[in-house]
Amino acid sequence: MALGELFGLKRIIPNEFALALVVFLGLFILLRVVLSLFLHASLKLTSKTKTDVDDILIKKFSSPLTVAAFLISVLFALNEMTLAEGLVLNISRIIYSALVVLLGYLVFVIVDVVLVRGWESLAKKSKVKVNESLTSLVHETLRITLIILVLLYILQIWGIEVLPLLGTLGVAGIAIALALQPVLSNIFSGVAMILDKSVSVGDWVVLEDKTWGVVEKIGIRSTKVKTFDNEMMIVPNTRLASSQIQNVSLPEPKARAVVSFGVAYGSDIEKVKKLIKKEIMQISHVVKDPEPLIYFAEMGDSSLNFKAYVYVDSFANRFRAIDEINSRIYKALNKAGIEIPFPQMDVHLKGGGAERKNY
DSSP states (O other), X not given: OOHHHHTTHHHHOOOHHHHHHHHHHHHHHHHHXXXXXXXXXXXXXXXXXXXXXXXXXXXXXXXHHHHHHHHHXXXXXXXXXXXXXXXXXXXHHHHHHHHHHHHHHHHHHHHHHHHHHHHHHHHHHHTOOOOHHHHHHHXXXXXXHHHHHHHHHHHHHTTOOHHHHHHHXXXXXXHHHHHTHHHHHHHHHHHHHHHHTSSOTTOEEEOTTOOEEEEEEEOSSEEXXXXXXXXXXXXXXXXXXXXXXXXXXXXXXXXXXXXXXXXXXXXXXXXXXXXXHHHHTTOTTBOSSSOXXXXXXXXXXXXXXXXXXXXXXXXXXXXXXXXXXXXXXHHHHHHTTOOOOOOXXXXXXXXXXXXXXXX
16 A cells, blocks of 8 residues: 555645655655664664674664665655556566665675674684685675675566576586686685685795785685786786795795805904894894804805894895895994905016006
8 A cells, every 4th residue: 555545645645746755755754764763772782792793784784774765765655656557667676676786785794794703703712813815705705696696586576587597507507617617717726725825815925937926815716916016916826726836924924034245354253243143133123033143154265255144024024124234234344343355356467577466
């Protein structure tokens, strides 16, 4: 029954278009007020809980529920007008389709927020780091699944029989599977890499072609690697899973840096070691365990050559640390009066007027 007839508005407003407008505005305002009161009361209740999941859900629900209230108001307003049956049917189908989309979105928000927050909470209690790649993959899988279900329900609304369609798809399933084989291979390769924990978001990797980069995202089909040149490489998961890659972030974030330097012959070796180690230990990104080691590597042609083996807190800070180590070594040796030699060659000329030249 139409609301105008139910509440006696039809006798007061004989014009059906005006009546439809009144019903639309009245119902929309009523639903919006009830919705506002409900959200306000819910926020007060959820503010007292220990988790923030309910607060996030209520805030995300506000806009979709307002749109739903608008669509429902339009649907009831249509009942007040005498329109062509086909037009009413198509408009109703559009509104119901939109409502199904909104419902699918709300289900996605609920499952996604509860799943992600629950995952983070479980990881926090068990002191296990949340795998962002796996979270992203689950997120994408959930989204695609809900999209498929929503589309199937919308087809049902528009009078398209889903079961025969699924039967047709089943007959063509083999052909579709063969066509989608590369896509499916990439999906399974992505899942395998995540479960194997060989590559994670944020890891520094060296690809098979010797390209250095940081893993930005592991998606369903491909993995995005950001190179040192600030370029984004899109690598198919199958290629990444089947190729040999070097993950410098494993087994731990620490990375080793090796810095070579030389001093003049006659320098006190032990003094050089203690001086350089003291300087290196003052660098912020250098870890204290294991502590830096300074080795007297060799007696070179024109210098006593040393190597400093230093561990840095992460590979991301390795080059910055090497720069600071070199700078501190140079300044410390100069300040201590220890000569830093440079390559030279002595040339002796035999015969009359022999002379010696240094280059």
